[in-house]
Amino acid sequence: MGSRRGRRPVAENILxxxxxxxxxxxxxxxxxxxxxxxxxxxxxxVQLRLPPGQVRVGGFGGAGGLARYLRxxxxxxxxxxxxxxxxxxTAHAATACATSGVPVLRLSRPSWAERPDATTWHWVGSIAEARTVARTLGERVFLAIGRQSLPEFADWTELPVLARVVDAPAFEVPPNWEVLRARGPFTLDAELDLLRSHAIDVVLTKDSGGPTGAKLDAAAELGVPVVIQRRPALPAGVPVVAAVAEAAAWVRALGE
Ligand SMILES: NC(=O)c1ccc[n+]([C@@H]2O[C@H](COP(=O)([O-])OP(=O)(O)OC[C@H]3O[C@@H](n4cnc5c(N)ncnc54)[C@H](OP(=O)(O)O)[C@@H]3O)[C@@H](O)[C@H]2O)c1
Incomplete structure (x- = not known):
């Protein structure tokens, strides 16, 4: 790393x-x-580890605010x-960069859709659909969908629900819920144990990708159905990479 410092032109100013x-x-x-x-x-x-370098915090005020920030x-x-x-x-970044003439790259970690067992999952386009499909499949639900989507299940007050989140939910969860606060990745053994000990009969998650796929391995091993929310579409015209190294190469190429 250090050998690169001072050698390359650093005309970029990256957000x-x-x-x-x-x-x-x-x-x-x-x-x-x-x-x-x-x-x-x-x-x-709650951000446990700040990245190195300069950090700014808070929304920009929509695509217009972001365009102003860029300028x-x-x-x-x-x-x-x-x-x-x-x-x-992501939509705001695409719009703001297009109107400002600033190049933008989307770095999005690999999807789980390429896994061999992905064809056995129940793919849905929205949380509303996920709710409906999950209820046809089971009664003891493991919600592994992130904190932001949890409020959309708040009226599930009669089912035993196990919800796993990194940060505490921002609303008062129903008394029939068990909230497990944990940060992945998780081992297959731990996930098997979790699904078995709570007698989970349906897993509801979203295609986040990344290192928390052991729950899907555990579901496959136990024959527990998986309901999974598809990723939102990417904005047209924005190049996409899946690996940090590829994004770094794109940034380096800007200065050439
Ligand atoms: N969605 C998830 O499951 C999830 C999981 C893990 C981490 N995160 C992270 O949590 C943040 C919020 O997620 P979200 O799903 O609520 O996003 P979102 O719905 O796409 O964004 C909501 C608003 O939050 C502001 N915002 C989002 N990310 C920002 C950023 N990096 N810097 C400055 N402002 C930002 C923007 O406000 P303005 O319109 O005012 O600019 C945006 O319109 C994201 O940065 C994301 O990377 C999300």
Whole structure:
């Protein structure tokens, strides 16, 4: 890393939209190479580890606000490394960059759709559909869908629900729910144990990808059906990469 410092032209001024492990990994790489970079975080989630380099926190005020930020801060390129389900900021980044003439790259971790067992899952397009399908499949639900989507299940007050989240839900969960606060990745043995000990008969999750796929292995092993929410579509015309190294290469190529 150090050998690169001072050798390459660093004319870029990168805005990295973060909130994911991939964004942090990219910041570690690029800051280590001396690339001027600001990581932007939404700020609504407890952030345990801040990335290296400059950090700003909070929304921009829509696509217009983001375009203004790009202009006022002379941003020369944007890497959108937000979560695959962070649909709004991704759309705003695409619009703001298009109107500002600033190149943008989407870094989105690989989907689970390529797994061999993915064809056995019940793919749905929305939380509303996930709710309906899950109720036809089982009665003891494991909700592994992230904190943001949990309120959409708040009226499930009669089912035994096991909800796993990193940060505490922002609403008072019904008394029949058990909330498990844990940060992955999880081992297959731990996931098998969890599903068995709670007699889970349906897993409801979303195609986040990343290192928390052991729950899907456990479901496959136990024959528990999986309801999984498809990723939102990506904005047209924005190049996409799945690996931190590819995003770093895109940034380096900007200065060539
Ligand atoms: N959705 C998930 O399952 C999930 C999981 C893990 C981490 N995260 C992270 O948590 C953040 C919020 O997720 P979300 O699903 O609520 O996103 P979202 O629905 O796409 O964004 C909602 C609003 O939050 C602001 N925002 C989001 N990400 C931002 C960022 N990196 N920097 C500055 N402002 C940001 C934007 O406000 P303005 O319109 O005012 O600019 C955006 O319109 C994201 O950064 C994402 O990477 C999300």
């Amino acid at each position: 990295l939209l973060g909130g994911t492990a991939e964004a942090r990994g990219l910041a570690e790489l690029l800051v280590g190479e001396g690339v001027p970079l600001v990581t932007s975080l939404a700020g609504d989630v 006022e801060n002379s941003v020369t390129a944007v890497v959108d490394a937000t979560h695959p389900f962070a649909e709004r900021i």
